[in-house]
Amino acid sequence: MKIDVLRHFFVINIVISLLFAVGVEAATGPGKPPIFRHTLANGLEIIVKPDHRSPVAAVMVWYRAGSIDEVNGRTGIAHLLEHMMFQGTETVAPGDHARKISATGGRSNAFTSTDYTGYLQELHSSELELAMQLEADRMQNLLLRDKEFNNELRVVMEERRQRVDDNPRGLLMEQLAAAMYVAHPYRTPIVGWMNDLEHLTIEDAADWHRRWYVPNNAALVIAGDAEPENVVLLAEKYFGNIESKLLPQRKPQEEPARLGSRRVTVQANTTLQSQIIAYSAPKLSNVEMDWEPYALYLLAGVLDGHSAARLHKRLVSEEKIAHSVSVSYDGLRRGPGAFYVSFSPVEGRTLMELEAGWNDEIIKLINGEVSEAELNRVKAQVIAGQVFSGDSVLGQASRMGRMWAIGFAPDAPDAINEKLRAVTPLQVQEVARKYLVGKHTTTAILEPKISN
Numbered sequence: 001m002k003i004d005v006l007r008h009f010f011v012i013n014i015v016i017s018l019l020f021a022v023g024v025e026a027a028t029g030p031g032k033p034p035i036f037r038h039t040l041a042n043g044l045e046i047i048v049k050p051d052h053r054s055p056v057a058a059v060m061v062w063y064r065a066g067s068i069d070e071v072n073g074r075t076g077i078a079h080l081l082e083h084m085m086f087q088g089t090e091t092v093a094p095g096d097h098a099r100k101i102s103a104t105g106g107r108s109n110a111f112t113s114t115d116y117t118g119y120l121q122e123l124h125s126s127e128l129e130l131a132m133q134l135e136a137d138r139m140q141n142l143l144l145r146d147k148e149f150n151n152e153l154r155v156v157m158e159e160r161r162q163r164v165d166d167n168p169r170g171l172l173m174e175q176l177a178a179a180m181y182v183a184h185p186y187r188t189p190i191v192g193w194m195n196d197l198e199h200l201t202i203e204d205a206a207d208w209h210r211r212w213y214v215p216n217n218a219a220l221v222i223a224g225d226a227e228p229e230n231v232v233l234l235a236e237k238y239f240g241n242i243e244s245k246l247l248p249q250r251k252p253q254e255e256p257a258r259l260g261s262r263r264v265t266v267q268a269n270t271t272l273q274s275q276i277i278a279y280s281a282p283k284l285s286n287v288e289m290d291w292e293p294y295a296l297y298l299l300a301g302v303l304d305g306h307s308a309a310r311l312h313k314r315l316v317s318e319e320k321i322a323h324s325v326s327v328s329y330d331g332l333r334r335g336p337g338a339f340y341v342s343f344s345p346v347e348g349r350t351l352m353e354l355e356a357g358w359n360d361e362i363i364k365l366i367n368g369e370v371s372e373a374e375l376n377r378v379k380a381q382v383i384a385g386q387v388f389s390g391d392s393v394l395g396q397a398s399r400m401g402r403m404w405a406i407g408f409a410p411d412a413p414d415a416i417n418e419k420l421r422a423v424t425p426l427q428v429q430e431v432a433r434k435y436l437v438g439k440h441t442t443t444a445i446l447e448p449k450i451s452n
Contacts, residue, residue: 035400035411036228040235042244043216047410048231049223049396057224058397059121059131061139062405065212066115067190068335069250074204076192079112080156081208085119086110087148089141094148097134104130112190115334116405122394125225129234132220136238139213149202157198160191168268168446172276176444179264180278184253186335216244221401221410224393255280255336258440267449272323274344275351277358278442281329281435283337287408287415293331294419295427296339296435301378302370302428303327303341303361309378310365311341315357321349322357334406339435351445366433370425379421 033050040046067078086108088094101108106123121131164170174189181187192200220239222231258280284293303311304327315322323344331337343354390396400410 036231037410038228038232038235040215040240042240042242043214044235044239044242045219045404046228046232046235047219047221047400047404048226048228049393049400049410050226050228051223051393051396052225055125055225056393057123057125057128057131057222057226058392058394059123059128059135060118060221060397060401061135062116062118062219062221062401063212064116064217064405065208066113066117066334067188067192068114068185068253069212069248070185070188072188073196074200075188075196076156076160076190077200077204077208078117079190079192080153080197080200081205081213082110082112082117082119083152083156084144084149084205084209085138085142087143087145087152089137089143091141092134092137094145097138100130100134101127106131114186114190116402118398118401118405120394120397128222128226128231132231132234132238135220136242139215139218139239140242142209142213144202144206144209146202149205153197153200156191157194160189160194160197164189164191165194168266168270169274171268172266172274172444172446175264175266176276176278176442179262179444180338180442182256184255184335210245211248214245214247215239215242217247219401219404221397221404223396223400253335261440261443263443263445265445265447267447270446270448272344272446273351273448274342274446275355276340276342276444277355278444279339279435279439281331281337281339283331283333283335284416287412287419291419291423291427292431292434293329293337294416294423295431296329296331296337298375298378298420298423299428299432300327300329300339301381302365302374305378305381311358311361314361315343315354319357321346322354325354332402332406362432362436366429366437370428372425375423375425375428379423382417382420 036046036048036050038046038048065078067075070077086095086097088096092100098108101121101123104123104127106121106127108119108121110119111117119135121135123131164174177189178187191197220231220235281296282290282292284290301309303309304325307313307317311325311327315325323346324342326342327340329337329339341358343351343358345351345354390399399413403410403412
């Protein structure tokens with residue numbers, strides 16, 4: 001029922017990443033209502049985007065707490081608590097939250113990531129009050145019971161087995177993160193290490209809820225057929241009496257200087273080889289002042305944003321030595337950014353050939369040119385997908401919530417989009433030269449397990 005973001009920070013298709021992160025919302029523009037913001041006395045942020053095209057509303061509560069906030073020995077607790085949030089309060093029986101929403105014709109879900117945890121309801125706008133009442137109730141009155149805790153813990157452990165332990169790609173991604181980060185918590189999997197899961201207690205879950213599930217660490221985000229004034233009244237009614245708390249101090253967690261490249265090999269039950277190369281890269285810190293993150297997004301698009309993009313065209317279409325290639329940049333996050341390339345060879349070809357082709361293509365890009373037409377094609381793809389990405393009320397709420405969770409204003413996508421438009425071909429070449437050439441990398445290789 002719930003969404004588990006096991007991909008951690010890993011490679012996501014550049015177009016999807018950009019559409020989600022930077023699209024101008026379909027429901028914005030001349031004559032359309034702006035994003036409304038209000039903060040309750042207890043610190044709860046309220047973000048509302050009216051969209052009256054249909055009588056539907058997306059109601060989300062975002063908590064700025066993810067696996068990045070976990071400590072060693074308790075990895076996976078953020079995700080486990082997400083499961084427990086559906087297991088009842090003093091007045092709502094286990095599982096009834098989802099059933100109540102479903103009974104209205106709506107749906108509910110949740111997700112955990114490295115940087116945040118989110119809960120969503122998408123339902124008829126006449127049921128807005130019900131969704132807010134249920135969310136406030138579990139923020140304040142979550143009831144943890146041994147039976148439900150043990151059941152959900154078993155569910156999470158089985159998720160780990162299916163999505164990581166018995167999934168070659170999941171294992172590869174997990175080992176890549178563990179090798180790339182020495183000190184930063186991005187090195188730990190969102191689902192948690194199995195040994196930690198085996199020793200988590202119900203008190204660990206209660207402690208996580210007490211620490212982070214407070215109004216001054218949360219945002220109520222609503223998009224759809226809702227009026228801001230009514231949302232504020234309902235928020236005061238249901239959330240206003242929840243006390244704020246002093247949040248745990250978040251200390252800076254910087255990676256030590258890299259002293260060399262790292263390589264890790266994963267042997268698993270697979271017939272296909274694959275390889276991921278990760279480069280350290282800056283994250284987006286200042287929407288207005290930064291330019292490198294925007295150039296890195298578009299660099300990924302130039303290399304692998306469409307079927308005629310450079311790397312795909314060369315390795316897949318022309319030379320036919322790659323089964324698949326993927327290039328992406330992840331810079332919208334609370335922690336450090338990263339740039340990735342992933343590829344798998346066709347039968348009879350090697351990872352060494354693909355890596356050589358990748359390195360050669362980067363050198364060609366730097367020493368040659370990136371044409372305006374080529375770059376504009378990538379920008380046009382982003383813009384063309386904006387209507388789609390922002391058309392649903394859930395898409396709008398998700399985008400605003402994510403922006404808030406990583407520290408930006410909910411309307412930041414508009415400014416981000418303009419900055420993307422301004423990126424020049426020379427800037428794309430510059431970030432390729434600066435971050436992809438002569439730098440220490442982390443490489444993870446997946447190969448078939450050698451039988452005895």
